[in-house]
Amino acid sequence: MSQHDLIVVGAGPGGAHLAKEAAQLGLDVLVLERLSRNRVGDKVCGEGIALHHLKNAGIPYPTGKELGNTINSIDIYPPSMKNYITVSQRLEGEPCDGWTIDRIYFGQRLLGYAEKAGAHIQDHANVLDPIFDNGTVIGVKYKDTKTNALHEAHAKVTVDASGMSASLRRKMKDPNIEQKIALRDQAVCYREILELRAPFEPADRCWIIMDDQFSPGGYIWIFPRGGNVVNVGLGTQGGQGHRPKELFKHFLTTNPIFKGAKVIHGGGGAAPIRRPLWSYVANGIVFVGDTGCHVNPIHGGGIGSAIEAGHVAAPVIKQAIEAGDISTAGLWQFNVDYNQKGYGQKIASLDLMRHLLQEVGNEEFEFVINNRILTTEDLLRANAGEGLELSAIDKAGRLLRGLRKLGLLRRIQSVSRAMAKMLALYQTFPESPAQFDPWKLQVIQLYQDLGYQP
Numbered sequence: 001m002s003q004h005d006l007i008v009v010g011a012g013p014g015g016a017h018l019a020k021e022a023a024q025l026g027l028d029v030l031v032l033e034r035l036s037r038n039r040v041g042d043k044v045c046g047e048g049i050a051l052h053h054l055k056n057a058g059i060p061y062p063t064g065k066e067l068g069n070t071i072n073s074i075d076i077y078p079p080s081m082k083n084y085i086t087v088s089q090r091l092e093g094e095p096c097d098g099w100t101i102d103r104i105y106f107g108q109r110l111l112g113y114a115e116k117a118g119a120h121i122q123d124h125a126n127v128l129d130p131i132f133d134n135g136t137v138i139g140v141k142y143k144d145t146k147t148n149a150l151h152e153a154h155a156k157v158t159v160d161a162s163g164m165s166a167s168l169r170r171k172m173k174d175p176n177i178e179q180k181i182a183l184r185d186q187a188v189c190y191r192e193i194l195e196l197r198a199p200f201e202p203a204d205r206c207w208i209i210m211d212d213q214f215s216p217g218g219y220i221w222i223f224p225r226g227g228n229v230v231n232v233g234l235g236t237q238g239g240q241g242h243r244p245k246e247l248f249k250h251f252l253t254t255n256p257i258f259k260g261a262k263v264i265h266g267g268g269g270a271a272p273i274r275r276p277l278w279s280y281v282a283n284g285i286v287f288v289g290d291t292g293c294h295v296n297p298i299h300g301g302g303i304g305s306a307i308e309a310g311h312v313a314a315p316v317i318k319q320a321i322e323a324g325d326i327s328t329a330g331l332w333q334f335n336v337d338y339n340q341k342g343y344g345q346k347i348a349s350l351d352l353m354r355h356l357l358q359e360v361g362n363e364e365f366e367f368v369i370n371n372r373i374l375t376t377e378d379l380l381r382a383n384a385g386e387g388l389e390l391s392a393i394d395k396a397g398r399l400l401r402g403l404r405k406l407g408l409l410r411r412i413q414s415v416s417r418a419m420a421k422m423l424a425l426y427q428t429f430p431e432s433p434a435q436f437d438p439w440k441l442q443v444i445q446l447y448q449d450l451g452y453q454p
């Protein structure tokens with residue numbers, strides 16, 4: 001048995017970045033990862049990441065083999081693909097909005113940073129169970145998958161960053177730590193990396209297609225990886241009996257650009273698309289990344305928000321260890337920092353918009369985009385978590401154009417108001433666990449008022 005300050009389960013973006021920052025803060029960190037060292041980062045993914053996440057976490061921008069393409073906008077299409085809305089979020093002085101990346105090169109780079117900072121990486125380590133002492137997590141049991149030997153490792157704090165497998169979270173018995181994520185709150189995806197017969201143009205734009213025939217409750221993406229190579233996939237709402245791979249194969253037949261394409265890699269995966277966990281901490285344990293439901297519920301992007309969660313959690317863990325209080329209350333500041341000022345408030349607000357989008361059908365998508373009912377500015381504000389309130393400019397014109405679908409407009413307005421309220425609630429996230437229950441009831445009420453399940 002080994003003893004550490006911190007055990008991090010999973011060396012994905014969330015775990016690797018947290019391990020690096022915690023080691024830099026002087027903690028003795030053990031990372032347990034079930035993959036072999038050189039496969040870390042190997043995950044079915046759209047491989048798109050926005051620049052602001054790396055900037056916020058102080059990570060150098062991708063270059064060389066890791067870099068697919070530089071991205072300058074995301075274009076959102078309705079099923080007919082006759083019109084689109086462009087969303088671009090350029091930060092002042094920055095060269096682009098984001099990139100497509102090779103996840104293995106990126107994952108290896110993050111892990112390299114953690115190692116360089118002093119974290120010890122144990123690969124082929126499949127974590128099986130938390131070890132509890134009087135209701136506090138004091139370490140984990142894991143299996144060395146090369147020898148099948150069982151081991152224990154102990155630590156003052158343990159982080160579950162094991163992604164969707166949530167290897168420790170699913171064993172927790174705490175009312176604010178959801179063991180399971182409902183299937184309806186998961187995006188179930190299939191994607192292929194394809195080599196087309198001709199270069200994909202324009203190479204600096206990511207395409208999103210909202211089409212509930214092929215991606216019910218989700219969307220189709222086409223992300224350029226450079227030259228003739230594209231990352232194409234689709235997500236569907238889980239638990240509804242959809243078959244993403246079949247839908248994907250059918251979709252490819254509808255567009256001639258895919259004819260004769262060579263499949264470089266194909267595979268499926270899932271991501272949580274819902275509000276964040278009620279609490280990201282319990283006695284002796286912290287949850288980051290997909291395990292903490294730190295994923296943008298609109299587009300399913302979770303690389304950047306996992307990294308940001310690690311960035312916010314590391315100093316809180318260090319402080320709790322120094323203060324000798326690794327209880328829920330001692331670690332609570334992570335909830336406060338990620339929700340009040342960080343990405344948590346945005347996830348919470350956008351989850352209401354996710355519910356709205358899942359109600360809307362193809363005809364409505366066409367209507368909203370073709371009639372310019374929603375504009376780029378509206379979507380940028382919504383993506384910041386601020387709601388979908390139609391901006392004042394041209395509001396009257398848009399209302400006139402939208403009269404045919406008055407019910408839809410009203411629905412957009414009520415969800416919009418609730419999004420703004422949700423944002424405000426998360427910005428005043430309770431400073432201590434003692435104040436949590438009445439706050440939680442207010443969040444539940446916002447969902448219920450719209451007829452959604454929290």
Ligand SMILES: Cc1cc2nc3c(=O)[nH]c(=O)nc-3n(C[C@H](O)[C@H](O)[C@H](O)COP(=O)(O)OP(=O)(O)OC[C@H]3O[C@@H](n4cnc5c(N)ncnc54)[C@H](O)[C@@H]3O)c2cc1C
Nearest residue numbers: 010012013014034046047048127163269289290301302303
């Ligand atoms: C099809 C698809 C497309 C996506 N596209 C995008 C995109 O374009 N952009 C974006 O930002 N996000 C995207 N995402 C989401 C993104 O992949 C995740 O949000 C992100 O990887 C989360 O990082 P993480 O560190 O929390 O978990 P992960 O990246 O899943 O890492 C978890 C790590 O834990 C390890 N692990 C798991 N269980 C154990 C165990 N029991 N013991 C030890 N180790 C364990 C795993 O091997 C892995 O290395 C996509 C997801 C899917 C499914």
